[in-house]
Amino acid sequence: MKRVFGAKKDKEPPPSVQDTSDRITKRGDNVEEKIKKLDAELAKYKEQIKRTRPGPAQEAVKARAMRVLKQRRMYEGQRDMLYNQTFNLDQVAFAAEGIKDAQQTMSALKSANKDLKGMMKTVNIQDVDSLQDEMMDLMDVSSEIQESLGRSYNLPDDIDEDELLGELDALEADMGFETEGGVPSYLQPDKESDLEGELNFPSAPTGHAPVPPGRVNMQAEDELGLPAVPGPSLRN
Template sequence: MKRVFGIKKDKEPPPSIQDASDRINKRGETVDEKIKRLDVELARYKEQIKKTRPGPAQEAVKARAMRVLKQKKMYEGQRDMLYNQTYNLDQVSFAAEGIKDAQQTMSALKSANKELKGMMKTVKIQDIDNLQDEMMDLMDVSSEIQESLGRSYNVPDDIDEDDLMGELDALEADMGLETEEDGMPSYLQPDKEHDLDGELNLPSAPSGHNAMPAGRVNTQAVDEMGLPAVPRASLRG
């Protein structure tokens, strides 16, 4: 059967846009090279026309130049046509790439949407509100615990703040009276009723002939208070 009908050949895949664009670009480069060669030939004929005198020789050179110029115009038309085809293929290629990008974007969005839906199932607004309420309750309990731990012990509950303020005012008044006399607090002022000399039983200062003459230095011993030392006999009597 294969010998009679033959084997069905697989069709070649159609050329891609990039393949077609590359092929046309190569053709365009070939046409550009031909146009450049014709330009060189035309330039040579132009110089020959300038150098030859009018007559049959000059007309022959002009005829050859005209033929080359026609070929150049033909190749330029082909080149313009190839450029237009390349432009159209580029437009189609850009459109195809844009569609591919859109497809990838849609695929990524669908995947992200599916993932977000799965995540939203585990997170509910009601659960968040309940959690916030619980946190507020815990903060209130924590504040109550701190206040309870900061309470003072053995403080009567029936203390009147007005009485406390009155006592505080009286204390400030007493402190003011103590500092009015000689500008010195009472605990630093000497006690008039307390006789330091009587307690120490010190002798009276010498007078008359026993007084120390002027100009002499007192060499009498003094005690730790800076006073004349008391004889031991006086203390014993």
């Protein structure tokens, strides 16, 4: 059968957008290189035209320059066309990448939605409310226990607050009576210190006998008030 009808050839996969864009960009770069060579040739012809006198020689150089300039414009048109194709392919590639990203995003959202629904089935809002109410009740019981443990012992229950306020006023009055002139009694001078001031005892002796009037004290003293030691005599 294969000899009669021939074998079916496998179709090659179509080129991708990126491969086509790279190939066209490479062609555009080759055309750009040709344009640069023509620019260098045109610059050489411009110098020859400047150095050549008007006449047949100059006209021949101008004709060559015109031919090169026509080729340059043709290559520029090809380059612009190739670059436009590359730009269009880049736009298509960008749109395709955006669609792929959208597909991946949708797949991730679907998976997350499925997982979230599965987790929500394990949580009941009524159970959460009941747990919160139970926790509040436990906190109230804990506060009552702490308050009960913080009570003081051996205190009479029939204490009158007015009576306590009266005792407080009387205590403040006693404290004000003990102060004289706004100074508390514990800051006032002691009576024993006043008595010592009234007795006016003489001061303690300093260790030097007083010099009688009319007599000169011939004994010298040093800086500390002690008798000075006489130095060696200079006489032989």
